[in-house]
Amino acid sequence: MSNKQRARRGMCYSTPSNRSPAGSEKVDSMEQPRLRISKERATIRHLVEEKMRELIATGHFKPGDRLIERELCETFDVGRTSVREALRQLEAEGLIRTEPHRGPIVTKVSFGEARQLYQLRALLEGFCGAEFAVKGTDEEHRRLFAACEAFAAAAEGKAPTEQLVARKAEFYRCLIAGARNIYVEDMLTSLHNRVSMLRATTMTQPHRLPKSVEEIRDITRAICARDADWARRASITHVEESSKIALQLLSDAEVA
């Protein structure tokens, strides 16, 4: 029960310890053309946070589930402090909801709310597309194009779902970054987190993949052509198309 704890304590909350067994060569020397070594948030609370986000996104915790502090402490083998602070963060992100004195539950997104979610997402991604088209550097355009093709290749090559999700996430990272607006970035990331929660309940439907690929290619083409209006429309269309399917599945699920 507590020997793991003992083990961890003493060396305390140091994540990056003994991950590279022998030396510390490749850790932080030459690498990173950018400024600052990778930020590597190593606090326990951040790890818990991230883990829980993942568990919610993958459906391990389902909407409506109660999250009991003590259980979480045992699961992650950390103290209540860290768990509670992570919960506050997730609460602010909207992934969980806390009723005073009843504890946190995974947020349940109703049909109407899902529609609102997609509506806002369309607005913001349309904005990103348009801004990217206008302000993006050639380098960013190249990167977007590469991400797009990587996703397409994975989709056409019947890659495992997990990889598809990763590639698509990468594409979005590029797209969102292109807007050069940190607030939009934050908010879209938050929205995407909630969408993946939805997706976990509705499951993905593979038959939309080809269309999805085509839509994403269209967005990419529009942006690379620096056509703001086309890019906006293409981005919006993509969100609307996927929202159609998702909402359909959701309403089915809600009845059942």
Add this chain to the structure above:
Amino acid sequence: MSNKQRARRGMCYSTPSNRSPAGSEKVDSMEQPRLRISKERATIRHLVEEKMRELIATGHFKPGDRLIERELCETFDVGRTSVREALRQLEAEGLIRTEPHRGPIVTKVSFGEARQLYQLRALLEGFCGAEFAVKGTDEEHRRLFAACEAFAAAAEGKAPTEQLVARKAEFYRCLIAGARNIYVEDMLTSLHNRVSMLRATTMTQPHRLPKSVEEIRDITRAICARDADWARRASITHVEESSKIALQLLSDAEVA
């Protein structure tokens, strides 16, 4: 130093305890025509949260200031637990920023970021305006109109700044609610919090008031006329106009 603490503890964080001394009759029977008794978030961390939000918005804590846990504990006379959890919330809202082992500081918004902030705000408020115009009920329109006139009256009657701010906030509450989109609501609220932080550093400039009133009236007129496009443009214009002034002041302040 700690007798206040002692005093509060023992009866602990019970706000409504022994308010009715003898019996427990009147506790929860008839009252509240609305559904649910007022939510009354009585947890300490919420109070701390709110207080700190206010202190940041009013400029008592200025961008760049370090917030030291122990000091906050003493200031509010609460434990570290509550303070830290409140900090996590504010961090997620973007009002403060925490560097892993250096503690939280009030977020500093650069000129470029401020521009991004206003840009996004224009997008979202334009959306609200348009949606409100289309979907708003007559009742909501009436309420918006009332809020608008209340603000105008306060502005023209040289009311104290505090009241002006309150009235304008009320107007925005109506406007934002009209979009019937909880996500937009959350995000705009968050953006507004950050804007008030900016405003605290740049101060308000009274000579813009008449124009501001006119812009808000225009928004209201457009919405009540159910003209979505007009409403969007009017909302965007209002944000852009105030952003001009704010950015001007900000760039002055940044040099100094």
Add this chain to the structure above:
DNA sequence: CGCTGGCGGTTTGTCTGACAATCTGTCATT
């Protein structure tokens, strides 16, 4: 038979005290 009210178990909200890890500024050493 249905409702009321009390009882106990569970969980949260909060405080305290402790300690390692990290950061920062200062000061002595070279």
Add this chain to the structure above:
DNA sequence: AATGACAGATTGTCAGACAAACCGCCAGCG
């Protein structure tokens, strides 16, 4: 003057404690 080490301050985290609120259950009462 640059460097490096030490001390003080602050955060990150844990464990333990306890009041308050919630929840389900069961008995008693009309």
